[in-house]
Amino acid sequence: MIDTTTILLKSIISALLKELFGDHDILIDLQETRKEFKGNVTLVVFPFLKISKLSPEATGDLIGSRLLERSEEVKTYNVVRGFLNLTLTDQVITKIFDEIKRTNDFGLKKLDSSLPSAMIEYSSPNTNKPLHLGHIRNNLLGDSISRIVKSSGRNVIQVQIINDRGVHICKSMWAWKKFGDGETPKTSGIKGDHLVGKYYVLFDKEYKRQINESILNGTDLEEAKKTVPCILEVQKMLLDWESGDSETVELWTKMNTWVYSGFEKTYERLGIVFDKNYYESETYILGKKDIKGGLESGVFYRKPDNSVWIDLSSEGLDEKIVLRKDGSSVYITQDIGTAIQRFKDFEIDSLTYVVGNEQDYHFRVLFLILEKLGYDWAKKMRHLSYGMVDLPTGKMKSREGKVVDADDLMDEMESAAKEMSIELGKSQSFNDSESEKLNKVLGHGALKYFILKVDPKKKMIFNPEESIDFNGNTGPFLQYTHARISSLINKSGSQVDYDWDQFELNEKERNLIILISKFPQRIKAAASDLNPSIIAAHLYELARGFNGFYQQHSVLNAETASIAAFRLDLCKEVAAVLNSGLYLLGIQAPKKM
RNA sequence: GGUUCCGUAGCUCAGCUGGAUAGAGCAUCUGCCUUCUAAGCAGACGGUCGCGCGUUCGAAUCGCGCCGGAAUCACCA
Known part of the structure; x- marks a missing residue:
């Protein structure tokens, strides 16, 4: 198309320059003519002044006039300072148009099934609150990038990892038990994710209340944050969940189910789809055995307290813990395991994470670790690091209810x-x-x-x-x-x-x-x-x-x-x-x- | 404090592998619907490209140093 024309012109110009000024190794800079000037492609002639020994105008003129004689592609030219603007002939342009007309779905490539798939992870919500504007940016980017990569001919596997486990959901569970009075999406008419979010906010209120109370009794802030009854009960809940306590697991399942059906509605409205959902409750154990392997091969080392680390200081980063002294996982342990698992689950050769730029450091570390563990696909991992969506008043904070809710926003846009x-x-x-x-x-x-x-x-x-x-x-x-x-x-x-x-x-x-x-x-x-x-x-x-x-x-x-x-x-x-x-x-x- | 990212018109953003007179939209103002959709078109107004120095024929773009903002540097996820 236009770029093949440009390539053709480049070779013609290159031959011409050799003829005019002799051998040289100066790069030919052909660019799109800017809108405010006449022409289609522009040759920047400044670099040739030293071999032409002429003024910019004269050099442009000389090249332009010769080009006009010699090439069927160039209709007219004009020189503005050191810029030679070439106007292409109708012949070239109509040929391009014929080619466009002949092509179905111009610009979109057909799927090439011989190429390996690309996996793109996006959304990855926590199940303790509804989606907000930040998730919308994430989702739209993930969805659009998936479409774009697909239309460049590669199959894309769209995945999310649902953060369904951890203290955050326990907080909602605790508040629901305490204040919920058996409320459900059905009885309240509230969308499931919003209902669970409501209890997350309620927990935070109660937590703050208890902290203040404790401070009044003479405890200092940091101490109060850790010792107030509600937070202790939440931590107990997490342990109960991990040990499979049936009542806790049941409540957890119930509330997560509410959230999923809420998410589903929001995704559907947004037009977002996934080929596979990963759940953190299933993946959080992954990674430990990979750490073991890395210990044996010397990628990691064990500290006297039995915790496991990697030293990335030669890469300009710090030391990073990958297993706690009690042998339990940290965030990055799971991500290591999950990444490895995904390359087993699917025939993919690349993995792209759509995650906010607050996690830039995390992904640098993650990619480095995987590379050091010897996975050659690690080089093809990418982090689509996007900027936060802030409000004029600052960051969005769901705990404080300072968010632009995704469902509300779509309602507003429709009306x-x-x-x-x-x-x-x-x-x-x-x-x-x-x-x-x-x-x-x-x-x-x-x-x-x-x-x-x-x-x-x-x-x-x-x-x-x-x-x-x-x-x-x-x-x-x-x-x-x-x-x-x-x-x-x-x-x-x-x-x-x-x-x-x-x-x-x-x-x-x-x-x-x-x-x-x-x-x-x-x-x-x-x-x-x-x-x-x-x-x-x-x-x-x-x-x-x-x-x-x-x-x-x-x-x-x-x-x-x-x-x-x-x-x-x-x-x-x-x-x-x-x-x-x-x-x-x-x-x-x-x-x- | 270390690292990374950002700073362009009143506002929201393009332009950044160095190239022309720094472009759009919103807002403000002026024109254009008895011919194909006026959610449009044409125009006006609006800029020390955060500041300084350097590299270069040429810097919003590259380098260094300041100033201002953000993120991160958790045995949180």
Whole structure:
């Protein structure tokens, strides 16, 4: 496509330079011409000044004029300072367009079953509270990256590990026993995950109350945190659970089941799926025997108190404990075991974790340990480390109820979409169930695009007071552009055949074709950087380009029947890329809105 | 304190393997719906790219040093 043209041009230029100035080893820097200048590709001529012995302008001019004579690809050129801007011939551009037209699902590669699968882990919630905006970012990133990697031809296995075990869930259990009075999702009408979350918050209140009380009795804060009755009872509960105490396990099962059914509803609304769920209650024992193996091979060492460590100071990190002195696991022990287990469970050659950047250190250590244990796949482990979503007031804290709840947010987005469509007078042409469906699609589109258009690495601040936009660089703008084109296609009758020599392309058409042709490169970049925002930015540029074209040129009533037929084809390809690109972001593209 | 990341328009963000006059959206203002969907288009306004020094023909981009913010450095997960 456009990149093959660039490669071709590079070789022509390289030969030309040799002829003009003799042998050299200067890199040819061909880049996309920036929007504000005329042309399609740009050669930066500064590096050649020392061999041309001419001014930047004269050098550009010389190369440009020779290129014009010599290459069928170059139509015109202009030189601005040291930049030689080349405009490609219609011949090149129409060839590119023919190629795009011939390709089904342009940009998306077919699944190559001979390649090993990639595993992507995301979401990984705790079962003591409902999902919030932070999880939404995690889920959307995991889902979108899975789609992007899939569409670059590899099968993807999407997994989550559910943190169903530990003190946190015991806290909810304790509070439910104490204050719950037998309340269930059924009796209360509260969604299961929210109900369990409610008791988690209740525990925290009670915990704080007991701490204060204890301090009043003269205990210091740190001591109080550890010795207050409720925390001791929670720890006892955890031990009971570990020893399989039937009453505790029963309560644990009951409350987790509530949570799962709640999560399921939220995932379904978000359009999130998993191929396999791992449960920490099943995996937390993994890893211990791998530590034993590593001890024998000398990767780990035992301290006098019997705890097991690894020394990573030669890698610029610290010493890290991997087994406590009583032989019990720490967090990283499980992760070592779980990673190894996954490579046994599935035929995968890579494992990507979508986890917040607060765990950067943990993953550096984890990957290093696995590498030292001799697993060659360790080199292909990646951490998609994304920035936190903060509120204007600071971090979200579920214990204090300072969170943007995932379900609430989706409700708000749906009703905002509804208000918007009523305000714009668009709702008349739909019946109730149609507009309800559409409002969901648009509200979710706005939310997903809002999150995914920003670079995952960067933290983002979400202000619940200001609602997410539906105008400008937004999901609904892309959806709208798609709907507009769909409507055009719908209205078009039968089209004539056209030949490229029957008309010339205008500037907007040329640019649209080039933009479309860049879609595959963008997907490739998004896959290798684990960055969906590259797709988002490309779709926005395309939609903006299309709307400019649409405003200025009529499609169905074009100057000639041939032009009309070509423009309709062009519209179809724009719509196809919008549709595919939105799909990669997990956003639906409506045909009407 | 060590390590890592971040600092671009009033706000939210692009641009960062060095390249042109630093781009979008929101907000504010001006135009454009008796021809294909105005959730749109065209334009105006808005910038010491945190600060300084260095490397370079050329620095928002690379290096060093400051300033400001965040995360992490748990026998928590």
